[in-house]
Amino acid sequence: MTTAISNTFGIAARNFTAYPEMPNARALVDYGVRIEELGYDSLWVWDHMLLGVEPNFPIIDSLTVLTGIAACTKRIKLGTGILVLPLRNPVALAKQLSSMDQLSGGRLLMGMAGGWYKREFDAMGVPFNRRGKVMDQNLEVMRRLWTEELVTGQYTVADKESGEFQIEYNLSKAVMYPKPAQKQLPILIGGYADAALKRAGVGGDGWLTYFYRAEDFKKSWDKVLGFAKEAGKDPSKVMNASQLPIMVGPSKDAVHDDMLDWLNKEWDFPEHSDCTRESAIMGSVDECVEQLREHIDAGVQKIIFVPYKYQMDQIETIAREIIPRLKAGR
Numbered sequence: 001m002t003t004a005i006s007n008t009f010g011i012a013a014r015n016f017t018a019y020p021e022m023p024n025a026r027a028l029v030d031y032g033v034r035i036e037e038l039g040y041d042s043l044w045v046w047d048h049m050l051l052g053v054e055p056n057f058p059i060i061d062s063l064t065v066l067t068g069i070a071a072c073t074k075r076i077k078l079g080t081g082i083l084v085l086p087l088r089n090p091v092a093l094a095k096q097l098s099s100m101d102q103l104s105g106g107r108l109l110m111g112m113a114g115g116w117y118k119r120e121f122d123a124m125g126v127p128f129n130r131r132g133k134v135m136d137q138n139l140e141v142m143r144r145l146w147t148e149e150l151v152t153g154q155y156t157v158a159d160k161e162s163g164e165f166q167i168e169y170n171l172s173k174a175v176m177y178p179k180p181a182q183k184q185l186p187i188l189i190g191g192y193a194d195a196a197l198k199r200a201g202v203g204g205d206g207w208l209t210y211f212y213r214a215e216d217f218k219k220s221w222d223k224v225l226g227f228a229k230e231a232g233k234d235p236s237k238v239m240n241a242s243q244l245p246i247m248v249g250p251s252k253d254a255v256h257d258d259m260l261d262w263l264n265k266e267w268d269f270p271e272h273s274d275c276t277r278e279s280a281i282m283g284s285v286d287e288c289v290e291q292l293r294e295h296i297d298a299g300v301q302k303i304i305f306v307p308y309k310y311q312m313d314q315i316e317t318i319a320r321e322i323i324p325r326l327k328a329g330r
Helices: 025-037 060-072 090-104 117-125 128-147 196-203 214-230 252-266 286-298 312-328
Strands: 008-012 042-045 077-080 108-112 151-158 165-172 185-188 207-209 239-248 281-283 302-307
Touching: 008 312, 025 312, 042 060, 042 302, 042 312, 060 077, 060 090, 060 207, 077 281, 090 128, 108 128, 108 165, 117 312, 128 151, 128 196, 128 252, 185 196, 185 239, 196 207, 196 214, 207 214, 214 239, 214 252, 239 252, 239 286, 239 312, 252 281, 281 286, 286 312, 302 312
Parallel strands: 008 042, 008 302, 042 077, 077 108, 108 185, 185 207, 207 239, 239 281, 239 302
Antiparallel strands: 151 165
8 A cells, every 4th residue: 555645745737728828848848847956746737638619728648748757857756637537548548657657767646537528528439427437447457457467357338328338448368567666556536526535545545636625625535534444444544635726925815816817717616516716825925824734734645736827936935935834834
């Protein structure tokens, strides 16, 4: 079982933009190098095949970006927040991730979830209404390929109503080497419904969430730990990470309107979830530290900062003035 990571601090990368602006692949690699220099422990990228119509959001493939950054860094962990697992063939993805983990020297920390954007499922030929089942099977296939010498098994996903065949994987003495560099490549599961929280506690190595207030995080985290305990897992070994938008400025009042404008224009807040604009960390260094302490006190192990418009002055301020105080407990 993967050891839980406590009080560590990562940051998101801007691999998607708002049209007509385009993401810059080379600049993203340079960004990753700078993030490592600043002392962050991890870097996280977003994942979609297609995203939006009007407006639409150009996005560079998450795993391509991470491979480029891995080749140019030595220490920083590399993650997806999240990778839409049902859109991938699990055999191909298992091979790609094990190769990436080898390339990076065992630095992958993957966030995965079932996805929400139906248009990209339709475009990829994956049944949107069966994405949970597809995800569970994909997780099992990958885990087996990473840990077993020979894998044999048939995995089928059929439509609930018609029973017609939709997706099938047939493995017969499948051999996949090299395995990941890590003995167990850690996978954090994203999502907010109870089914996703159970998958995080039982099928994954932990939970990754997005734009949650501290009190809402604790409510769902307690569920994840409960599901893990029921399954016979040691709750102390279950990991978590929380992605939080942040804007540092003279005061909370001074930055509030700019931050809310950015959140409204570029971010999605799913209905029926606890994901909310009110999760935003805003204000002076002192105010931000106080707000972030609430998340640590609620049990957040890894904070992933989503800095206002990915501005480098924000990123440097977080690294130099906020993280040291959080680590020092003051």
